Amino acid sequence: MCRHTPTCPSADSPDREAAHIIASHSEQGWSLLCNAVVVFDDTGDLLPDGRVIAPHRPLTDMA
Structure with a gap:
């Protein structure tokens, strides 16, 4: 549960990645957000329900 003010976006929110980082493991390429989303350096996410x-x-424009 988020205790920030204002509260962080939920895991189901389109802006879920704007939540605060509560644990960072940059050497492994991932961070845990306060909404229980795991964000990976490749910009993929793992949601709390396993999705x-x-x-x-x-x-990027390759022109």
Whole structure:
């Protein structure tokens, strides 16, 4: 449960990655957010209910 003011976005919110980091393991490539989402360096997410959000890096213009 988030105790920040204002509260962090929920795990189901589109802006879930804006939640505060409560544990960071950069050497392993992931961080745990206060909404229980695990965020990976490749921009993928693991939600608390086990759902996986595929990496979602923005596309770059190759022109």
